[in-house]
Amino acid sequence: MNLIGKNITYKPDNQFHLNDVSFDFKKGNLYTILGRTLSGKTTFLKTIAGLLNPDAGELFFEDKDFSKIPVWERNVAMVYQQFINYPHLNVYENIIFPLKQRKLSEEQIKMDVEDALKTVGLVGFENRKIQELSGGQQQRVALARSLAKKAKILLLDEPLVNLDYKLREQLREEFKRIFSAGLSQDTILIYSTTDPQEVMELNGEVIVLHEGKVLQKGDAKEIFENPKNLRVAEISNDPPMNILTGIKSSDKLTFENISINLPAYLKDLKSQNYYFGIRASEIKLDKEGEEFEIELAEISGSETLLHLKKGNSKVIALIEEVMNFKIHEKVKVKFNENKFYVFNNNEELVSSPYGVNNG
């Protein structure tokens, strides 16, 4: 009864868009696909929708070979990152379009549309033209259309990426509510995004995709606490996790010209060279700390991102308040020594502050 993909590969012009991707999605669950731009997220969703035919691999849904069923008979719904609606129809006509296509009864259609409009908060907008709506409202119409359809597979392809910051925060909150309220146990929801924060907030099963390959699967907490390798650590953090090369010796960690007392949880680690990862939020301004030079200071929302440099070591620190810094100013920062992720020379995780879970 699940949606199962086996070794799906898609490589037009000999470039891998999807490389040997396998999955097993269960009904009633939320799956997020995390990956950077061009990592194959859209290809992944389009393959499930049936818009693309994979070059190799199999796709099964409810024990039927999905690849033999054309798109229009698959009963999937998809929301694109561009706000795609039917420009020649008004809001109401847009939402009933897929329902009419399925030849549902008038009363059924009316009820479904009212529900969907209520869920996305567009009651009263039925007769508006699509072009008269703001970007956020257009995306809500697209979402309402896919919800009203009550499809068994709901695909959302970076639905928030083209919205402005404020609206994104707001819709993200609403998505959580909509997904918990508006979905039946019969639906598989697949949500793709570049934003690790969305992944954490939606709190579903995560698939980390990079260059068409699945790097890691697991729930959001697992990805956060146990990124399998350097790549995942970078992709699943925004700003990307700071990676420093350094040496672990019996009593300290030494990076190029910084040394830090060995935290207790790293005692048993073999002494050698490692990659050390630390999140931007674990680097704090501290008068006792190491001196760094500011290369760039960005303010985003209520936070300040500091791009710091010392010798050849570059790190990004996230300060949770708005502060003004001058470029080339010297600041002292301290690394939280209890929050180091350690990766071996094969870039695989060997130690995490939360303990390595190899299961």
Added chain:
Amino acid sequence: MHKLYTFLKYTFITLWTVFIVAPFLWAISTSFKDFQSVNSKVTYIPWLDFEPTLEGWRVLVKSPARGGVDIVEPYFNSIFVTCTASLISIILGTLAAYALSRFTFKAGFVRNNDITFFFISQRIMPPIVLSIPFFIFLSTIGLLDSLLGLVVVYIVLLMPIAVWIMVDFFNRVPKELDETALIDGCNPYQAFYKVVLPNSIPGLIVAGMFCIIFGWIDFFFAFILTFTEVQLLPVKVVALNSSITPWWSLSASALISVAPLIIVAFVVERYLSKGNLSGALK
């Protein structure tokens, strides 16, 4: 500086308008004159300068036997040929353009762009190059000097225009729109006529307008490919001779042959100014 610019701009527009409109006014005025008003002295304004009559217009519908020129039949011939050829060109051209815009064709070294170029290349050579092949072709299939033959020839001439305009138009309609239609339960044909086509009406109107204009004003092929059975309006009007047909009738026939184009232009212009053409898609 700004004032001078505005002044020059409006002066130029005024002069240009006079240059364009004056012949029409002259023709309109002349078409209501009789022998007296044309030949005696210079006159312009009806009722003031001369007494208007409908004599010039009546001649157009009279049969030659009764001293008329009878452009009614060529007129309807022209309407029939232009409209039929335009309609078929738009239908076939739109389908071809949609396929060229959405699907990738591979046949040997031939790709989509090559096929598009093949269509457009029909219009590259001067029409006279096509005249002999067309003549031989029509005489072989026995359609020389017939309305059907002209329709066939005009489709060859008009379809490239439709393909050209519609390919460009469809390329600007996001592919995601078709995909959404497919996901929402349309098969590819339904996606085309339920979603893509209603959003392409502006393109269809522009393509249709071009087809009608090019079809209506064609003289060359209408002249070469018809003899006695069938006559199209441009050929008929050109054949009118000022030594036999009076000036007032010539003016009337000229006016009535440009009338459809003026009507088309007005309709399209009103549609354009409503803003329905652009901005249908973001």
